[in-house]
Amino acid sequence: MDENKKIVYPYMPNSVESIKKEMMDALGIKNMEELYSYIPEELRMKGKLNLPKPLLSEIELKEHVEGILSKNISCNEYLSFLGAGCYRHYVPAVCDEINSRSEFLTAYCGGTYTDHGKCQAIFEFTSLMGELVDMDVVALATYDGSQAASTSLRMTNRITNRNKLLVPKTMNPEILAHIRNYCDFMTITQVDYDPKTGQMDLEDLRRKISDDVAAVFIENPSYLGFIEENGREIGEIAHEHGALFVVYADPSSLGILEAPANYGADITCGDIQCLGMHMGYGSGLSGYIASKNEPQFIMNFPNHFYSLYENEKGEFGFSRSLNQRTSYGSREKAVEYLGTNTGLWAITAAVYLSLMGPQGMYDLGKNIISKAKYAVEVLSSIKGVKVLFEDSTNFKEFILIFDKTNKSVKEINKELLNRGIFGGKDLTKEFKELGNSALYCVTELTKKEDIDRLARELSSILS
């Protein structure tokens, strides 16, 4: 064996010396450096990158990476009650089967003909979401729910030419932080909530709204878990002042909860991770935006629209349309910037909604809301534990208050962890006024026995 033999890289067919030479000969060069020798010397890398010795074989790579991953403990191993924007829902096997398909996984921006199937799947995603939110216009998915919310609110600025926003005090702080950066020229005012129910304080809303407000934004269900029941009134108050009404809705709730459009929403947005995506440490997030079918809304979407076209044979084709709105059409003249975001998750969500159908979404909602109520009842009966906003109904999340125990949420979560349970998200930093509180989550994957086990462990920890 030749000790100095050059490495042939499996992903690089032309790394074979004889092929490389043949190609260099065709170009009339003797060494590779001649290809870029015109780049000024001071810009060129001196010596070699200082990187670890490569794991050239797939065997070594697999062993190494899986070795690192094995240090993680996943929600398949421990019982999880974490939500707060990323959820452990059931992922139907067909969703994984479809998004593992090479054709979808490795396609990119091909259009009407070469990627006809992809374009149709995206059209079906927007069509299925349109039914779920009961709206006519839906764009291709964006990065995540918080980008969807941020863009929706900037759309309201362009449509109304106003720059004030009213958002609930109970909203997701991560989304609020995103909006603060993305809509930094807009004034954001938080509307108070009823301390008993968490519901938006309509009196406070009336006090704070004025004729220069672009939008009133709510989450439904709220980040803090309760279902906002005054959507219609909130929408009416917004509209009375010429403001738009934007609702951030959890798609997994829309089998049982009214589509926001039917209580006045002008724009509905949110995250579709719950529709067939694994959590992947947050990798599964993907945002949706839907609106009324009116030119002022349509022309203010920065996202791709895949419009349907038909030929004389009755064949359908799909094509990115009204591109001048987007930065791919008109650079800085676009309404906002646009880039690659989450096409594969849009396709996966289309598969999910097609599998679920109307009855599946209804059953899903029923399952979750029943578990949430069961969990609230069982856990609130633990000594020292209280559920916040008891007078409201929770969809899949709820707040436990541990004020009357002698342990902090942090301590409680550590003890739960020792018992193989991920407790709820610690809210003590984000929502100081709620006291020693944590946000717990149940889904259709949470079993009755899981809730009972949590109750037992909490009782034991707090006793």
Next chain:
Amino acid sequence: MVKMGKIKLRNFHQARWDEPIIFELSTPGQRGILIPEVDDEIVNKVGKAEEIIPENIKRKELPKLPELSQPQVLRHFLRLSQETLGQDINIDIGLGTCTMKYSPKIHEQFVRNPKFSELHPLQDEETTQGILEIMYKTAELLKEISGMDAFVFQAGGGAQAVFSNASILKAYHTDRGEGDKRTEIITTAFSHPVNAAAPHTKGFKVITLMPDEETGYPSIEALKSVVSDRTAGLFITNPEDTGIFNVHIKEMVDIVHEAGGLCIGDIADANGLFGIVRAKEMGYDMCHYNLHKAFSSPHGSMGPCCGAQGVKKFLEKYLPVPVVAFDGEKYYLDYDRPHSIGKVRMFYGVVAAVLRAYSWIVSLGADGLKEVSELSILNNNYLMKRLLTEVRGISAPYSKERFRMEQVRYSWEKLKEETGVGTEDVERRCMDYGLQEFYQSHPPYLVPEPFTPEPNETFSKDEIDEYAEIMKKVSQEAYENPELVETAPHNGPISLIPQPPITDPEDLIVTWRVYKKKKGID
């Protein structure tokens, strides 16, 4: 393909299923998947779900989703997948600026491993040491590859990373009391459009430098004429879309620095740079890589993906929160960063792309990365030589005496003049030979009838030869039988569909319900 040592063009036909829209396949009552019944004991304790849902927000009518059984859903989407030309099944050289490289299959096993896929982002850090280690070490690797001082992965794509960099730019000038004064950014016409659009979204006024007729990149004089004390920064790509390396980059960066601005490099097109040129030596203060391009993460029918954002030390404090840190014993998420611009995406970004990028880098090492770049440059120049010497009607404007980096923007202008067949027609005809379409150009369309292929390192010489032969053949067809090319594709999943530009937004049909309304279908 190569048969008996000779290139033979394929007698290709794409799958053509004539597949209906999923709603048309609906049969009332069918179910694709069932959800478990609510436990009786739960119902006994809390009552029926129908009674729990608050009356005033109960959905009155179920969503009009289609009803299908499971095999029918699977079959439908499998057929659609077959009508999609993914990178894995075609010689995807055409989509230049996108770096359509092979995404190693072993990486898919990693991201689908429950030890990753079932991680919740808010788990106790004690239970996520593995993934935090991957994120931390990937940042370390990118620091070496770029020469920058810190990396985060929060941006869900390259464009979001440019926006995040623009946010840092604004925070930096604001902190120095110049936020109101430094309101302009400069970019170039051949930089990706997001370098104009994202800073504009952040509130900057955009100045675009046009390329010099000869070199293809802007002249120093052009830059000098627009730099002022209003300049916040320069957002630039090098090499640009044309694949031409701007040899004056350092001088341009220095001019902007002297004027008090910062320089932000868009290194989405990194494939020709590994081990050859780094961001640091070009003088960039910030940059980003697209982990779904040069770093092999699959493009996923347009995402999910990751824009890895890198900055110099003096800007590190502005990075979006959290940043992955290491205290010598354990990895942790650092949220205690008072100068941070906040969030650009929820949680920590598309970590799956980070996991794949990590795997890709450690499987190649320093020599392998340089091999990636050298081969991508070799492949590109080899293809350029074949196209320019053998294909009638094609040209490559600018910097004619030099080799290009990883891609070239060609023009079919001559073909159009001589045959009437333009780049769009050629693009559609390529499909009949089994190729994905090609990328024409980002705006502005400075190169007429543009065509931008990128034969990255994962394509073989035979494949590049096949690609060149197809271009030759299509060009020949254009001269001999232009109608054949103009009416293509002939072997695609659908026939030619006229797509007159929509002028009235209400003609847009992005949902089936709108189509039905327009057609008067119930």
